[in-house]
Amino acid sequence: MNDCIFCKIIAGEIPSSKVYEDDEILIFKDIAPIAKIHLLCVPKEHFAYLSEADGARAQMLGRTLTKIAGLRGRLGLSEGYRLVINQGENAGQSVHHLHIHILGGEPLPWGGQ
Ligand code: 5GP
Numbered sequence: 398m399n400d401c402i403f404c405k406i407i408a409g410e411i412p413s414s415k416v417y418e419d420d421e422i423l424i425f426k427d428i429a430p431i432a433k434i435h436l437l438c439v440p441k442e443h444f445a446y447l448s449e450a451d452g453a454r455a456q457m458l459g460r461t462l463t464k465i466a467g468l469r470g471r472l473g474l475s476e477g478y479r480l481v482i483n484q485g486e487n488a489g490q491s492v493h494h495l496h497i498h499i500l501g502g503e504p505l506p507w508g509g510q
């Protein structure tokens with residue numbers, strides 16, 4: 398995908414603070430964090446929406462969730478974390494390459510608490 402900012406980060410054409418990489422995913426620091434720890438986990442294969450996650454992609458996403466859970470200590474998330482996928486306009490998705498926000502490092506507000 399030529400104009401995709403996350404594809405450019407994956408390709409190393411745009412610098413990022415990488416915290417984990419393997420053959421399927423890259424995890425790097427969000428440029429505008431909304432929590433003490435705010436990471437973005439992106440599949441290396443470009444696709445924009447969960448609705449495009451067919452069998453193989455669904456399996457990759459399942460492995461990805463398991464990897465994130467396994468990495469929690471290394472990522473500083475032992476006390477807990479929140480995963481968020483913004484999908485489409487109503488969710489304010491601004492980058493159209495599927496990504497999982499990983500939030501933590503402090504107590505996270507929920508429902509006005
Ligand atoms: P969305 O709103 O699409 O769910 O989230 C996109 C996220 O990507 C935002 O939290 C934004 O701060 C982050 N972001 C956008 N451009 C860049 C960039 O060039 N580098 C990094 N590290 N994060 C970015």
Ligand code: ZN
Nearest residue numbers: 401404443494
């Ligand atoms: Zn992309």
